[in-house]
Amino acid sequence: MLLAAGPAIGPATAQQKTIKIGFVSTFSGPTAVIGNDMRNSFELALDHMGRKMGGIPVEVIYEDDGLKPDVGKQKTEKLIESDKVDFIAGYIWSNVMLASLKPIVDSKTFLVIANAGPSQIAGELCSPTVFSTSWQNDQTPQAMGTYMNSKGVKSVYLIGPNYAAGKDMLAGVASTFKGKVIGQDLTTWPSQLDFSAELAKAKASGAEAVFVFYPGAAGVQFLNQYAAAGLKGKIPLYTAFTIDELSLPLQKENALGVPGAQEWVNDLPNEQNKKFVADYRKKYTGLRPTFYGAQSYDAAQLINSAVVATKGNLSDKVAVQKAMEKADFKSVRGNFKFGNNHVPIQNFYLQDVVKDADGQLSLKTVATIVKDDQDRFHDKCPMK
Amino acid sequence: MTLFFEQCLNGLQFGLLLFLLAAGLTLVFGIMDLVNLAHGSLYMVGAYFAATFAAWTGSFVFGAVLALCATLVVGMAVEVIVMRRLYGRDHLDHVLGTFGLILFFDEAVRLIWGPAGLSLPLPSWLAGSVQILPGFQYSSYRLAIIVVTLSVAAFLYVLVMRTRIGMLIRAGASNREMVGALGVNIKLLYTLVFGLGAALAGLAGLMQAPILTVQIGMGENILILAFVVTVIGGIGSIRGALVAALLVGILDTLGRAFFPDILRTMLSPTAASALAPALSSMLIYLLMAIVLVIKPEGLFSAGNK
């Protein structure tokens, strides 16, 4: 009796009582700061909507992946099977995302990825119910490579961590950079803390510039050591995802004048962004939103746009999908559209670290590096 | 050639730092027979104290001294409240109990200082680089770490080999019961030794703080390396810890520096760049396995069990 397959999940009621959203991110350990920023921004978006979507109250369940793929997958399953959520959002890490993808796709739950951008999900693993409000990993460093060309850089040394995103980043910069990649080092992630050996090699290689990708605290360590090794100001440093509002208070002067590429910067001149940044700083005193937060804010807006368009009837999956594909909301990065693989086609900007009016360090948009950039894996996605 | 020399210096600096951690670990291990996984937490606490006190006093050196004292106190408190109840118990009880302590310390630090981590800026007189040889610059702070740790190693040598406390420590490492039988206040000795170990861990933590970050969980990765050093050197042996720390530090640094290039000459560039970081991380564990297979009690075993 028991071995017979259990009853299928009950049909979703046409008239929703609440919109249930599961949010998976890292809320424990050293990278909890990123998860907190994402949660803060998601909550702020809900505040802005009056905590209702299309007139229906919203309930969000936050789950901590602990930076572990298997834990992330288990929490994802809990959200789908136990909480029976309508949408899942979040995910910082490419490897956690890849591990959690299967139960989401199998259950046809709508997923809005607010950060992770592994090439597989942009390519062969793309799915009708999976959307991203971030980017594909390679895009940001590709923009950096383009910028380095414009600066006339002839040779570069690449350094990054040895995991999915790290390899994507270095491959991304090498794909657009026209000069010579003199050498590259992948370091053990996340346990390697000291980059003295790699910095010595970069210095000895005679490269004109160094490109680096180190998210979170590792970015602080790298910049500190770059300065301590006496390289700052001698060899120009180019970065992706290494300097943000979370790491900047720790990097301090070491980050001054170090350029990075980003799809969102806090000073982008659109109304939605001004409101987002101002209200964030008002609600969470002493904190500044990051691109992780901006992407999470957009994730909430994307979900809201679909709920409103379908008048809360989430049982019609095709209608929800069609509504989401329109990306009909005011993004904090300025409007974007989705490619066939549900990854945004968007601008990438050059950001720099400057001292603002109150003498504090802040990130500032300097230029637009590429316009309407689409990731290079969208051809591999079977969706048209 | 200068590159090789620089990498050796880097390895030396890393090794000496590991020595600070391993020295405390090996003393506690050798004398109290205690497996203390929470040693890394003391390293973290030292760094947090240093960052806090340096910000209060506005002086790096002041902050460091205050942090050392504070870590010493925390260490002795942990010994009195928890550790002394674990002496004489099974090693696995130590593992479980001190693992519980790690969880506690991590969360306590998060409650007190928040999840974001702190930074400990270098004073300007240490921030730059100095010319050691003509045409060869080296980070002054890393050089300072080498000098400080070498002085600590010398201090430990004098303490252990030339003082009465040191005599008791050495006696304790080889025969615990005998020291107790001699009427020495063994409880006090244990508290002092544990406090000393904590202070050494704290010193390592606060010296790493400016070049790494001060963050939760910073002690856990380096803890395993410190254990590796302790075991290669032989439990209870300060001299062994020093030799093993230098071996591990230099092997790790040189491995990372030159292994990828060597591998690239043998394999395709893509395969090499994927495999090299993994294999160079393996080197220290390989070293430990080889040492233990040949000498099952480490290079310099202090005990005579």
Add this chain to the structure above:
Amino acid sequence: MSGAFTARNVATAALIAGLVLLPVYSQVFGDRFILTLFTRIVILALAAVSLNLILGFGGMMSFGHAAYLGIGGYAVGMLAHEGIYSGFIQWPVALLASALFALVIGALSLRTRGVYFIMITLAFAQMAYYLVSGLARYGGDDGLTIYKRSQFIEPLNLSNKVQFYYVCLAILFGAIYLIWRLTNSRFGMAVQGARSNEARMRAIGFPTYRYRLVCFVIAGTLGGLAGALLANHADFISPATMYWTRSGDLIIMVVLGGMATPFGPLIGAVALLVLEEVLSGITEYWQIILGPLLLLVVLFARGGIDGLLSLLGAKVATKVNPKVGS
């Protein structure tokens, strides 16, 4: 294991009954997640039970047991990646690979004792961890998604959650029974004897090194089986499965539940993982509760939860398990 109604026996029986009836609860109340959660618990309990054979009974403090989880899991994952889905190939390969790994590292590690043994087993597990991290073809650090579970002949279908749960549970009980038989055999007595006094066992003619090695290989093989199950359960395998913290988790399950007892590791696995799940639901700072709790168990409940239950019983059952000495 006396048949009396001690608190310990009643609790163990209740736990077993609960595990057997869990799918019924899951079906009746429509809570599918509890089945997913407990499938994972049962699999990790199997790993803990296998670790207990060497850790508790054999006195071999291995800090590298997660390596077998990884090897078993990667055997399934790599074969699936190459298009071989048959469980009749995947599982034997998983078992064989784990056994072989255990044989090699056991032969080398068993030369050392005590903390040195802890560290050398850790070293080998870490080497295995870094090795798979370097295998770009199989996902490297990011791990490998497994799109099809191991295939057996109909009607056995591992994709059915209830079926898969019972398969795991049956294997767990089988392993507990096997280890119970083993530890009460002449071989098991000799291994346990060697734990407290190896010289004496050798003197009366037991080849202790070889016995311990066999014990080590059996435990590793069972660990590999748990790994094959875990990979099927998660549809995913990554190097993180064999990181040293996971080995630490397994040790904690064993010590928490009660070393050298047949059901202790199972109790420990259930207690630890359920506690984690419940506490993390209550507060984000759950580790500040769990940490001191573990410490309290060590300080005041010698012999883990199982030992605590024995104490609670009015009648103290005759213990099969002698005190663990160092």
